[in-house]
Amino acid sequence: MTTQSLRGDAVGIEQVTKIYGEGANAVAALKGVSLTIGDNEFFTLLGPSGCGKTTLLRILAGFEQVSAGKVFLFGEEIEQLPPNRRPINTVFQHYALFPHMTVEENIAFGLKRLGREPAEIRARVGEVMEIVRLGGFAHRRPGQLSGGQQQRVALARALAPQPKILLLDEPLSALDLKLRQQMRVELKQIQENTGITFIFVTHDQEEALAMSDRIAVMSQGEVQQLGTAQEIYERPNNRFVADFIGDANILAVTVLGDDDGSGYRRCRTAQGMEILCAGSGAPGSTPHVSIRPERIAIGAVGSMADGIACDVERVVYLGTNRQFLVCLADGLKLTVLVPNALRAGSELQPGDKAVIHVPPGTAQLLKD
Amino acid sequence: MAVPLPAGSQQETAAGLSGRDRLLLLAPALLMITVFLILPLGFILVYSFLTKGTYGGVIWEFSTAAYEQFLFERDLFTDELVFHASYLQIYGRSIVQALVATTASLIIGFPTAYYIATRPPSQRNMWVFLITVPYWVNLLIRTVSMLFIVRDEGPLNTALMATGLIDQPIRIAYTDFAIGLGLVYSYLPFMVLPIYAAIERFDFRLLEAGHDLYADRWTILRQIVIPLTRPGIVAGCLLVFIPSLGSFIAPDLLGGGKNLMIGNTIALQFQSSRNWPFGSAAAIILLTLVLIVLVIFARRAQQAAVASGR
Numbered sequence A: 001m002t003t004q005s006l007r008g009d010a011v012g013i014e015q016v017t018k019i020y021g022e023g024a025n026a027v028a029a030l031k032g033v034s035l036t037i038g039d040n041e042f043f044t045l046l047g048p049s050g051c052g053k054t055t056l057l058r059i060l061a062g063f064e065q066v067s068a069g070k071v072f073l074f075g076e077e078i079e080q081l082p083p084n085r086r087p088i089n090t091v092f093q094h095y096a097l098f099p100h101m102t103v104e105e106n107i108a109f110g111l112k113r114l115g116r117e118p119a120e121i122r123a124r125v126g127e128v129m130e131i132v133r134l135g136g137f138a139h140r141r142p143g144q145l146s147g148g149q150q151q152r153v154a155l156a157r158a159l160a161p162q163p164k165i166l167l168l169d170e171p172l173s174a175l176d177l178k179l180r181q182q183m184r185v186e187l188k189q190i191q192e193n194t195g196i197t198f199i200f201v202t203h204d205q206e207e208a209l210a211m212s213d214r215i216a217v218m219s220q221g222e223v224q225q226l227g228t229a230q231e232i233y234e235r236p237n238n239r240f241v242a243d244f245i246g247d248a249n250i251l252a253v254t255v256l257g258d259d260d261g262s263g264y265r266r267c268r269t270a271q272g273m274e275i276l277c278a279g280s281g282a283p284g285s286t287p288h289v290s291i292r293p294e295r296i297a298i299g300a301v302g303s304m305a306d307g308i309a310c311d312v313e314r315v316v317y318l319g320t321n322r323q324f325l326v327c328l329a330d331g332l333k334l335t336v337l338v339p340n341a342l343r344a345g346s347e348l349q350p351g352d353k354a355v356i357h358v359p360p361g362t363a364q365l366l367k368d
Numbered sequence B: 001m002a003v004p005l006p007a008g009s010q011q012e013t014a015a016g017l018s019g020r021d022r023l024l025l026l027a028p029a030l031l032m033i034t035v036f037l038i039l040p041l042g043f044i045l046v047y048s049f050l051t052k053g054t055y056g057g058v059i060w061e062f063s064t065a066a067y068e069q070f071l072f073e074r075d076l077f078t079d080e081l082v083f084h085a086s087y088l089q090i091y092g093r094s095i096v097q098a099l100v101a102t103t104a105s106l107i108i109g110f111p112t113a114y115y116i117a118t119r120p121p122s123q124r125n126m127w128v129f130l131i132t133v134p135y136w137v138n139l140l141i142r143t144v145s146m147l148f149i150v151r152d153e154g155p156l157n158t159a160l161m162a163t164g165l166i167d168q169p170i171r172i173a174y175t176d177f178a179i180g181l182g183l184v185y186s187y188l189p190f191m192v193l194p195i196y197a198a199i200e201r202f203d204f205r206l207l208e209a210g211h212d213l214y215a216d217r218w219t220i221l222r223q224i225v226i227p228l229t230r231p232g233i234v235a236g237c238l239l240v241f242i243p244s245l246g247s248f249i250a251p252d253l254l255g256g257g258k259n260l261m262i263g264n265t266i267a268l269q270f271q272s273s274r275n276w277p278f279g280s281a282a283a284i285i286l287l288t289l290v291l292i293v294l295v296i297f298a299r300r301a302q303q304a305a306v307a308s309g310r
Ligand SMILES: Nc1ncnc2c1ncn2[C@@H]1O[C@H](COP(=O)(O)OP(=O)(O)O)[C@@H](O)[C@H]1O
Pocket: A020, A021, A027, A028, A029, A047, A048, A049, A050, A051, A052, A053, A054, A055, A056
């Protein structure tokens, strides 16, 4: 990738490596990460704890120096810019509100440092308080606010100076479920209305899927897959992504043949069942496939023409869905998820005989 | 004493103890304070309103002469009270001296405390230990050795002359500057330790938040670090200012007893002047000054706490 190709993108990250510590204690937090993030994009870094998400954000904010690689902001290298000279603001995971200042003073802090006129500051503070729905709290101090309110102050404080890029490090992780779901919608709306590029960090795949234009799935300091929510969910690249995003039945298979024109490859599971898989794999190779539980159909014996017989081992009622653990005649165990609204298999009990159907192409071949 | 403790420390004390247990735990301290602080203070207060004995001691006869003597002089011929300001000057000079020493201690102590508080946790205890090491040596000996270093023929002047920077020894010993030096040296740890305690509790992630919001280092220091470590700074300043105000050894040895300070004035009354009531009155006036300063700071701290909703 050249510098030229990165122009026009809000953020360009080129082969960034970050190593903490030295010698025997060295930890490679990022191993050659390359990404471009478009202007006005809601971009999410998704991965388990310790995969390097915060490190990448801190590099963008300017709190950490890269060990190797380059970081571009609208085509300019920003290596030398200190954090206070970058048009980037952060919503910190722990909020980091100034406890001795009122909500209003917290929000005005950045604007004051930028030397804005008092009248303009007042107007802008009022405006962002409106955006994050904090009216009436102007004169409270952070210690007098609930977690959700503090989170809004942190967001307002970072939005107020109208940064080009907003970094959000797991901003919702401390909130309870209801509030978290509500904030997802609000954050997405704020991003769309302000047009600011959001770089959002989370370990919660549901959150990532719900909000993002694009997602980078990270693991162990590397980007595993980059794509839209749908691409990542439906066409996971590798075993890690398939496993991390949503639930998946992951099976070892042997590829039997080339694409026979249907767009699918015939594969055989270790237990001998044959399935038509999407994706690529050389004949004779032994990759894994991922099958999403909700893509498998289940019903009582005789309810399907080409069903595979199985035993129902466990049924879990999940409200919206019903989850079945079934065991095929060949010993293969699969998880199946059926919306309760469909009523399919609703009469099935553990110990019953049933049939399942795996439609062609629902199994996705993975790179290991 | 009502030194405003750094925020947070109040809530932690005596948590979960019943009233009786608390009283039991406090008893030794209360006993000490009563016997060695309240009682002597009572004596001093009483003595300050008695008549002086010819060879020291007091005559048990009520008199306000000691307080009059502080501001007035009895004219030898007319026997009228005439205002004289020499004791006021001594108090004024002592206050200025103590303020200068406090300011200097703050300027030296804050960066020191900041440095210690930002070391890895495993190293901090060692640094705190090093700060207290001078206290292993008697104050008198430390002060005398300081005199030895700064006097005209001392190592400091000798070294400066040897390097050719000066051709005359700089007069340091027996000046107000030497007194200030002695005070700072004596009480610096009292500045460092409370500030260190405050900075150690400071959430350094706030620095990043400030930096992220376009603040430079100076602004971060002024707007974030200092306001949030203020209780420690105030405690340190009081702990240096108060003993400096009444200090005796540094003015006596390093100042050569030329310019009297409050401490020397009081000591003098109990020694050569043999005027116990006046010595007592001078001590009571000093105590009143100190209490006024404390009350002002306690009020301020309380207002700040109310304002910040704690
Ligand atoms: N300041 C640091 N010093 C040493 N190691 C660190 C430091 N910060 C993070 N790490 C290590 O780098 C890795 C990535 O951390 P981080 O970026 O915080 O992950 P995440 O935010 O995805 O949980 C982890 O193994 C972590 O222990």
